[in-house]
Amino acid sequence: MSFSIGLPNLIIGLRESLEAGLVITILLAAIRRGTGDRRDIAAIWIGVVAALSVSISAAVVLTAGLDALPATGQSILSGLLGLLAVVLVTRMIFTMRATARTMKRDITEKVTAGAQLGTAALMLTAFTAVARESLEATLFLWTASRQTGDASGALVGAVVGIALGLGLAYLLYRRALSLNLATFFTYTAVLLAVVIAGILAYSIGELQNVGWIPGRTAVAWDVSASIDASSWWMAIITALTGIAVHMTVIQVTAWVAYLVVVLWCLFRVPASAPAADGEPSRFDAVARRIAGGGKVVGALILIVPIAIAATVATLLPKSVSTESTVTVADGSCGADAAVTSAGAHTFTVVNKSSRTGEVTFEDVAGNILGEIETLAPKTSAPMHASIPAGNFRFHCAMAGTAPAYSPVIAVSGVDDAPLPTPKAPVSDADLQGPADALRADVLTRLSALHDASQALAAAVASGDTAAAQQRWRDAIWIWQQSSASYRAFGELGDAVGGEPWGLPGGVDDPSFRGLRRLEYGLWNGQSTEVLAPIAARLTTDVDALRAAVAAHDDRVALDPKDIPLRAHEVLEEAERHLTNGFSDLGAGTEYFETDAMIANTRVVLACLEPLLTARAPQLLAQSQAALDHLQQVLTATARTPQGTWLSRHQISPDQRLAINAALSSTLEVLAQLPGVLEPPLARTPGGN
Numbered sequence: 068m069s070f071s072i073g074l075p076n077l078i079i080g081l082r083e084s085l086e087a088g089l090v091i092t093i094l095l096a097a098i099r100r101g102t103g104d105r106r107d108i109a110a111i112w113i114g115v116v117a118a119l120s121v122s123i124s125a126a127v128v129l130t131a132g133l134d135a136l137p138a139t140g141q142s143i144l145s146g147l148l149g150l151l152a153v154v155l156v157t158r159m160i161f162t163m164r165a166t167a168r169t170m171k172r173d174i175t176e177k178v179t180a181g182a183q184l185g186t187a188a189l190m191l192t193a194f195t196a197v198a199r200e201s202l203e204a205t206l207f208l209w210t211a212s213r214q215t216g217d218a219s220g221a222l223v224g225a226v227v228g229i230a231l232g233l234g235l236a237y238l239l240y241r242r243a244l245s246l247n248l249a250t251f252f253t254y255t256a257v258l259l260a261v262v263i264a265g266i267l268a269y270s271i272g273e274l275q276n277v278g279w280i281p282g283r284t285a286v287a288w289d290v291s292a293s294i295d296a297s298s299w300w301m302a303i304i305t306a307l308t309g310i311a312v313h314m315t316v317i318q319v320t321a322w323v324a325y326l327v328v329v330l331w332c333l334f335r336v337p338a339s340a341p342a343a344d345g346e347p348s349r350f351d352a353v354a355r356r357i358a359g360g361g362k363v364v365g366a367l368i369l370i371v372p373i374a375i376a377a378t379v380a381t382l383l384p385k386s387v388s389t390e391s392t393v394t395v396a397d398g399s400c401g402a403d404a405a406v407t408s409a410g411a412h413t414f415t416v417v418n419k420s421s422r423t424g425e426v427t428f429e430d431v432a433g434n435i436l437g438e439i440e441t442l443a444p445k446t447s448a449p450m451h452a453s454i455p456a457g458n459f460r461f462h463c464a465m466a467g468t469a470p471a472y473s474p475v476i477a478v479s480g481v482d483d484a485p486l487p488t489p490k491a492p493v494s495d496a497d498l499q500g501p502a503d504a505l506r507a508d509v510l511t512r513l514s515a516l517h518d519a520s521q522a523l524a525a526a527v528a529s530g531d532t533a534a535a536q537q538r539w540r541d542a543i544w545i546w547q548q549s550s551a552s553y554r555a556f557g558e559l560g561d562a563v564g565g566e567p568w569g570l571p572g573g574v575d576d577p578s579f580r581g582l583r584r585l586e587y588g589l590w591n592g593q594s595t596e597v598l599a600p601i602a603a604r605l606t607t608d609v610d611a612l613r614a615a616v617a618a619h620d621d622r623v624a625l626d627p628k629d630i631p632l633r634a635h636e637v638l639e640e641a642e643r644h645l646t647n648g649f650s651d652l653g654a655g656t657e658y659f660e661t662d663a664m665i666a667n668t669r670v671v672l673a674c675l676e677p678l679l680t681a682r683a684p685q686l687l688a689q690s691q692a693a694l695d696h697l698q699q700v701l702t703a704t705a706r707t708p709q710g711t712w713l714s715r716h717q718i719s720p721d722q723r724l725a726i727n728a729a730l731s732s733t734l735e736v737l738a739q740l741p742g743v744l745e746p747p748l749a750r751t752p753g754g755n
Contacts, residue, residue, distance in 0.1 A: 078258050080228025083204035087197045088236025091115060114193030122201035143277055149270030156263050157329065160256045256333055264325045265309015268318040275315060282317040284738050289313045393461060395442070396420050401461030401473030408480035409456045417447040424465030426450070431458050431475065435492050454478055493678065493746045498627035501674040505550060505633070506616060506625050508670050512549040513613040519545055520609050523585070524602040530595045539589060543582055543656065547663035550633055550671065552640035555624045559615055562608040566650055574652070581605060583652055590653025631744040633671045635737035637664050642730050648715055655714030658705035658726070665698050668737070675744065683743045690740065693733040700729040
């Protein structure tokens with residue numbers, strides 16, 4: 068437990084309990100100065116207790132419901148409730164700013180009206196006022212504990228804050244303390260706004276993780292390799308502000324925008340005027356309609372929330388997750404691991420060793436139910452798993468050491484909720500088939516490129532620029548389907564399709580050659596004498612690359628483990644170099660080449676289809692649908708009815724944005740493929 072984790076909850080607990088405490092004390096004072104009837108005072112306390120019971124019931128239902136959900140459902144619920152907490156607490160900030168000066172008068176008027184209606188109205192007044200504050204606090208505290216992952220620290224902070232708030236309310240009631248409530252609520256609102264901005268960023272991150280909000284791969288920063296997220300100072304920053312070691316662009320944008328808007332409104336926009344004296348609220352009308360119920364209303368206020376909470380808890384799946392700690396140390400793996408029964412389980416995996424590694428939870432056949440891909444020394448991370456009855460163990464693959472296993476864990480019991488099928492680990496042997504299939508396709512493409520380069524050389528030598536430009540388009544189309552993205556073929560690939568950026572002489576550098584060099588010359592009026600030797604050498608370079616691919620040369624990156632990466636790297640290259648015009652040296656074929664790279668991605672996906680069908684058929688279908696949508700947008704936007712491809716300068720900015728949006732959304736889907744098909748570290752040669 069860290070004190071820093073409790074600070075945000077202390078702030079919200081202080082504010083909400085002070086607000087609720089002020090309401091209670093003003094109600095009691097008004098009754099004592101008015102009727103003084105003990106039954107009226109008892110009615111107020113019944114309303115308070117009922118409100119607290121509703122809040123506690125809500126917290127129990129939220130926690131039980133969350134733990135009964137799978138990991139995806141947990142992220143969705145946490146994200147949506149976090150956004151709801153942002154809305155409610157933001158509303159509370161501005162409501163208290165507007166009503167702090169007139170709170171006592173407003174509540175006293177309600178008490179006077181309630182006394183005329185009977186104890187039911189007084190009870191409902193107390194219940195409504197306290198329930199609003201306590202439910203807001205419950206939702207915020209629940210979300211904050213999910214954000215930090217430390218329920219005990221969040222609880223301690225909340226308890227301390229609530230105690231301080233109630234203490235302040237009591238001192239104000241006894242007139243032992245003078246406090247300018249408007250000033251107090253304004254300046255604590257600043258601190259609260261920073262905390263809520265962090266909750267907003269956290270909620271967006273949860274929804275990005277499940278694909279409900281785009282931009283998961285658009286990272287603003289990731290300093291996890293250099294900053295320990297569990298260090299005391301980083302824990303304080305994250306707890307108070309929500310700023311983490313890894314944040315997306317959308318998270319950062321939302322964080323900044325929220326603070327700017329809220330602080331501007333807080334200090335620059337005048338507070339709205341409270342309701343005019345005697346103006347009835349909607350609550351007053353409701354109170355008058357139900358006040359005639361007397362004791363029946365009081366009983367319902369107490370019984371209904373408890374009955375609803377009990378019913379919901381009963382109907383929830385019984386597979387409530389349990390939690391336990393699993394320790395990885397030098398020479399041991401999960402010796403303390405324990406699972407009491409089948410169902411959802413959360414392990415906190417603590418790496419006390421001196422090495423980074425991968426930890427998986429699997430059955431004795433090696434099928435994976437949960438995994439942490441990278442666990443740094445002296446850190447911990449949660450692992451969620453839905454566990455059926457059977458025998459299981461932890462598998463630790465720490466860098467530089469032999470794989471280690473925990474003792475076999477026998478799990479008994481029957482879980483009522485459907486459990487996912489364990490994911491069979493992917494091995495190098497599994498990826499060898501797709502690698503061989505892709506290599507065969509590359510060789511076919513390079514053979515076609517050999518013929519196209521010869522035709523290009525002949526056209527250049529003839530001096531027919533138009534014919535040479537068409538032969539160049541034929542060649543570049545084939546090249547962009549050969550899986551050459553991200554310099555997969557190294558220097559041999561650079562000789563065929565490398566770009567001049569980074570060379571000392573740029574486009575005039577003597578080492579710049581290949582298709583891009585010919586593009587520059589053909590579209591910038593260079594002579595046949597200059598270009599003919601370059602075109603002739605292209606065929607030689609293509610043949611050298613083809614021979615290296617056929618010979619499994621180490622200079623050519625077609626390692627089986629790299630094949631899943633090709634599924635998204637091909638179009639990622641298009642996004643980085645083509646659609647923004649970075650690679651254009653005059654031909655204006657950005658979208659023409661992107662279309663070829665879509666075809667290349669389909670080839671890679673077809674090579675991986677057997678593995679994806681067995682492990683992630685839904686992701687395979689989503690990937691194919693995303694490629695279909697991208698190609699449809701690209702063709703409709705950048706290709707004429709006659710079949711001519713336009714350049715990015717020949718379409719409007721809105722059309723370019725439409726293509727970029729379709730490409731980005733496709734990459735969001737394809738980026739999930741490597742994670743599904745990545746061989747566990749412990750099962751790859753040299754992975755130890």
